[in-house]
Amino acid sequence: MKIEIDGIWYEWVPSVRDTFKVLEQDGTFVRLQVPAYADEAFVKSYIRTHRAVLLKDLKSNATDTIEPIEIFGIPHFVHHQENCTQPYIKGFRIYLNTNDRQWNDRSINSLKKTLLLQLIIQLVGHWEEQLDLLAGEIVIRKLRSNWYNTDKQNCNLTFDTALTDQPADYITYIVIRALLSLQINSKKEQEHQLDHLLQGWQEKEEALAYERTKFRDKDYDQQ
Structure with missing residues (x-):
């Protein structure tokens, strides 16, 4: 044409x-x-x-x-x-x-962070209704520990900027995990909830477990 x-x-x-x-x-x-x-x-x-x-x-x-x-x-x-x-x-x-x-590494990285925050806000809003809870502030920044951190007292969530390189279905799993961390302390109870919420979550959990071999996840270790 x-x-x-x-x-x-x-x-x-x-x-x-x-x-x-x-x-x-x-x-x-x-x-x-x-x-x-x-x-x-x-x-x-x-x-x-x-x-x-x-x-x-x-x-x-x-x-x-x-x-x-x-x-x-x-x-x-x-x-x-x-x-x-x-x-x-x-x-x-x-x-x-x-x-x-204007295209350079800085502007592209800024664009990716903006799009990641949009996606996570949408996912949090959806799963808040499913889990009957209300999250607080949502922040995107570089983390030294896990894909996410939680402030259980204020229900705030922080997600790693590196999630821009992960598939959307994996980000969905991370968001659900983070929300469950605000609501449930027991690992077994979280997994019971995941059975009902996300089909095939075990495969994504294996990927998350591998990441934990490289750094310490405070939210997970305290459960």
Whole structure:
């Protein structure tokens, strides 16, 4: 498919790969490899966002790959949207305001923390109702101990920023574990609750147990 943007023609070729790649460029024409799931609106937004990179002086048949942002174990491409008040994820896209175009390690890490906090707040809200409890403040920061810490007196929860690299289903398990830690002291009772709340939680518990071989989890050890 071909489109014209600001006097430049772009032709894109669907690919099973999760990256955009410049296959050919001659100054007035750019041939792109794009993910197979990318629709026309997504491709247009991506071209406008990364136009400077796509149109830099390249020889014909040279390649230039623009990597997606990986979060929650899945590559996501950035889609700019007018009147977007805060970043959010939908499908395999991260939606940002049209003005948010500064990309460096610091801004990407900040974006990941924002999206992680959004996800955890949503999960906490859902599981609070299921468990009939009310959590306090939710904080995202780098922890030296476990994926999460709890303040049982005030019902506050702190989660590790490194959870941005974990799958969403594992983060769900961590959130449930943290909430159960506020409510139940007995490990056996927590596991009994998990049997009813989350199918296959034992597999995720094995992963958490492995993490405990690397650091000490105060919440867990006190049970």
